[in-house]
Amino acid sequence: MKKIRIGSGAGYAGDRIEPAVELAQKGGLDYLVFECLAERTIAIGQKQKRQNSEKGYNELLEKRMRAVLMNCYQNDIRILTNMGAANPLSAGRAVQRIAKEFGLHSFKVAVVTGDDVLSKLQALDLTLDEARLPISKFDKDIVSSNAYIGVEGLVKALESGANMVIAGRVADPSLFLAPMIHEFGWSLDDWTKMGRGTCIGHLLECAGQITGGYFSDPGVKDVANLARLGFPIAEVDEEGNAIITKVEGSGGTVREATCKEQLLYEIHRPDQYITPDVVADFSQVTFQQMDIDRVAVKGAMGTARTDSLKVSVGYTDGFIGEGEISYAGVNSAVRGQLALDIVKERFAICGFKPLEARYDLIGVNALHGAKHSTENNPYEVRARVAVRCTTREEALTVGDEVETLYTNGPAGGGGVMKSVKEVLAMDSTLIPRDQIQVVVTVLED
Numbered sequence: 001m002k003k004i005r006i007g008s009g010a011g012y013a014g015d016r017i018e019p020a021v022e023l024a025q026k027g028g029l030d031y032l033v034f035e036c037l038a039e040r041t042i043a044i045g046q047k048q049k050r051q052n053s054e055k056g057y058n059e060l061l062e063k064r065m066r067a068v069l070m071n072c073y074q075n076d077i078r079i080l081t082n083m084g085a086a087n088p089l090s091a092g093r094a095v096q097r098i099a100k101e102f103g104l105h106s107f108k109v110a111v112v113t114g115d116d117v118l119s120k121l122q123a124l125d126l127t128l129d130e131a132r133l134p135i136s137k138f139d140k141d142i143v144s145s146n147a148y149i150g151v152e153g154l155v156k157a158l159e160s161g162a163n164m165v166i167a168g169r170v171a172d173p174s175l176f177l178a179p180m181i182h183e184f185g186w187s188l189d190d191w192t193k194m195g196r197g198t199c200i201g202h203l204l205e206c207a208g209q210i211t212g213g214y215f216s217d218p219g220v221k222d223v224a225n226l227a228r229l230g231f232p233i234a235e236v237d238e239e240g241n242a243i244i245t246k247v248e249g250s251g252g253t254v255r256e257a258t259c260k261e262q263l264l265y266e267i268h269r270p271d272q273y274i275t276p277d278v279v280a281d282f283s284q285v286t287f288q289q290m291d292i293d294r295v296a297v298k299g300a301m302g303t304a305r306t307d308s309l310k311v312s313v314g315y316t317d318g319f320i321g322e323g324e325i326s327y328a329g330v331n332s333a334v335r336g337q338l339a340l341d342i343v344k345e346r347f348a349i350c351g352f353k354p355l356e357a358r359y360d361l362i363g364v365n366a367l368h369g370a371k372h373s374t375e376n377n378p379y380e381v382r383a384r385v386a387v388r389c390t391t392r393e394e395a396l397t398v399g400d401e402v403e404t405l406y407t408n409g410p411a412g413g414g415g416v417m418k419s420v421k422e423v424l425a426m427d428s429t430l431i432p433r434d435q436i437q438v439v440v441t442v443l444e445d
């Protein structure tokens with residue numbers, strides 16, 4: 001039975017590069033996939049593209065390609081990625097330049113576009129889910145509007161013979177599913193195969209999470225050599241069954257438990273995981289430890305895909321001003337809480353009315369609130385004030401007020417940090433599938 005090996009070279013935009021190099025050199029791969037987009041990542045890319053029409057793709061694209069491109073070319077490994085983000089065509093041209101520098105003049109890059117649907121969103125006047133308003137009545141500055149497209153463009157790009165496929169907002173599992181469809185000749189309406197391939201893609205998409213990174217909990221779930229964590233490989237057969245493994249000798253672990261945790265990661269309903277390609281059903285998935293760092297996965301299913309696609313809409317929503325200060329020693333938590341109370345009162349005295357505000361003692365109540373307050377008498381705390389404001393000028397005052405605690409009490413504060421950042425908020429909507437036009441552009445020397 002025919003099998004292919006697919007490696008996961010990244011699980012987010014800023015992921016480590018060394019594990020991908022290890023995969024390219026020692027993984028015996030047919031495909032290396034870099035999954036690098038999150039909800040806000042592409043909105044950030046769109047802002048960069050506004051400032052420079054040649055930017056907007058993943059900032060580590062060129063560094064990653066300089067690290068792996070030659071090994072992939074020499075080992076006949078094809079690359080797929082969504083590092084194109086808001087500007088896949090510019091990303092493709094950047095990779096071409098690197099290939100030429102390496103003397104790879106026959107290197108072919110296929111670019112998949114069509115996910116940017118801002119004009120369609122406006123023309124159809126679609127309603128946003130959280131705002132519950134049509135676009136025509138939404139008064140925020142919309143920065144990005146990208147649909148989650150599926151495998152069709154990726155498969156067409158692979159059929160062109162491209163060495164590398166670059167896309168923007170494709171669904172994460174689709175990057176891994178496309179090579180299976182291309183290699184095994186699966187029909188796009190074979191919902192069982194689509195469900196199985198999507199399951200494998202979901203297991204791989206977060207890279208080091210399934211090899212022990214997100215699993216590790218010292219003394220409870222110990223994982224060795226995390227500083228040298230290896231990224232995962234799927235050995236996939238033509239029926240859509242797979243073995244999850246990693247490069248021998250790399251750090252981390254592949255166990256039934258790591259696979260089970262990743263299967264449930266970011267899944268609303270395991271029996272109805274909606275993607276552009278299929279409504280996957282993971283409820284009957286089984287894992288079996290076959291050997292050290294080798295786990296078999298079977299049992300995924302699927303039903304027909306939906307007639308609509310999710311669209312992530314990014315928009316600007318004010319600014320966050322932040323200030324932090326540390327207190328240590330006896331009574332540190334009490335002094336830290338007094339510092340927060342002082343800043344809150346200062347805002348009232350100055351007539352400052354923030355849109356939202358948080359007053360936290362990091363390490364005491366910043367994550368789970370007052371129920372885990374100062375009863376443990378920590379030796380040190382860090383007081384943090386974070387405020388969302390309408391303007392940058394308002395946001396600047398937040399850190400300034402925290403800084404005044406140096407000399408205006410309470411005693412012993414130090415290590416002040418101040419920052420201001422623009423808020424990129426996200427909403428979503430659904431767009432009819434037939435409104436999406438996916439285009440594949442092949443770039444050749």
